Amino acid sequence: MLTPRWLLLHALFVAAAIATGFLAWWQWDRAHEAGGSFQNLGYALQWPLFGVFTVCMWVWLIRMELRGGHDAPVAVPEPASEPETPAAEDARPRRRPLVPPPASSVDADEDPELAEYNRYLAELDRADRQG
Template sequence: MLRSLLTPRWLLLHLLFIVVTIATGFLAVWQWDRAHDAGGSFQNLGYALQWPLFGAFTIFLWIRVIRMDLDQRKEQDGSLEPDADQDSEREPPESAERSAPRRKRPLVPPPAPRVDAEEDPELAEYNRYLAELNDSDKR
């Protein structure tokens, strides 16, 4: 499991997260020094307090991405291992992808029911206007 975090892709990601975290520390110190200079302001002080939060958030994201990748690898490894309870007849891996859980709701919601001018004349007029705009865009 942890060996997968030492691939070239992951090493580059680790390096990126480390560089960003160190950079936020340097930026916090720089803003802190600017706040205490003669031309410094409360805005510099605010930034000096925000940069460590950005660094902490970077560390949080780093841990979260690692966990997500490890969980994904566990699911992939677990789905490919045969269970002792099942028969020796196993489905090929392609069918395992097809049997993955589907979305509960569609990506695009179904269209709303049409509104007649008798029900809501203002909304019907607005819908006609939108339909005209759509037709002009198609042309």
Template structure:
């Protein structure tokens, strides 16, 4: 609970409260504007959108609080630096993980599909030939 009262969090609380109240005022303003003589369905749409933005603001606020709490309990991974290594506050307190490093089991790019003969699917074979021709012409111009 104390971590939610730090200056950073107090500023975030104020920001989220102001944003939520602002979306409420904007919704009421658009609702009134929609019912004025010059109002339109666009104003009515905005009047219905602003409460959704306010709800998203509240959702994001709660999500950030839960993420901060989970990070304090050690459930989330620590921040990483540009080299992808975990940032340690003190070099002497850095611990070596006993878990093996997770590796990707499948390639990032899927293998090419097997070629299609004219006998199997003539339309697909013709399209593949067309694409191959485009690729060759593109390779020649590059």
């Protein structure tokens, strides 16, 4: 928690929390002046919420750092070799591919506008792959 990176983060969070307090106070005073409005009052109530969010984020980052959340290994379940029953196969979550399969082609007779659009996209893809 005392590395240069964390000292800078601590200073940033303290400055942000203090700034939200000053901004809330300023808007509160502004709301009670002759030219003040309900908008200023709304901001006066909103700035402390930003300050609370800042402090919560600060605490969350510190707890995550102390727990070592960024270095924790991710547990990947081993896939079962063979399901015992058909019901077990249905209960197992199915993995979806990262890239969806290509859609079936559309003939110009079915939908000429969609077929033209697909040709345009294919031309863009060819041009992108060439360079």
